[in-house]
Amino acid sequence: MKYVIAIIQPSRLEAVRDALQQAEITRMTISDVMGYGRQMGHTENFMGKEYEINFTRKVKLEIAVNDEFLETTVDTIMKVARTGKIGDGKIFIFPMDEVIRIRTGETGKEAI
Secondary structure, three states, X not given: OEEEEEEEOHHHHHHHHHHHHHOOOXXXXXXXXXXXXXXXXXXXXXXXXXXXXXXXXXXXXXXXXXXXXXXXHHHHHHHHHOOOOOOOEEEEEXXXXXXXXXXXXOEHHHHO
């Protein structure tokens, strides 16, 4: 079992979600997050004044998958979220020791 965290551009969220659903990856948690990497923020103009925005809005997907779905999950996110420009995001993959479904008490693969 693996825990996949993907940080992507908000404009790519719907396309990534739709592609994951088509690949039968239907369970995920989505959060709005802010941060910066190489972009180091940007400047915007508002009512004639220039403002420095230090953090960029991103979307964080958290997906627990069985090992046989890992490659499909990562490939789908990379294919759909990629624009080829700086700021496309990152994917982090962690081993997941255990999962417990609270409602039924199921554990492991069956709980995902």
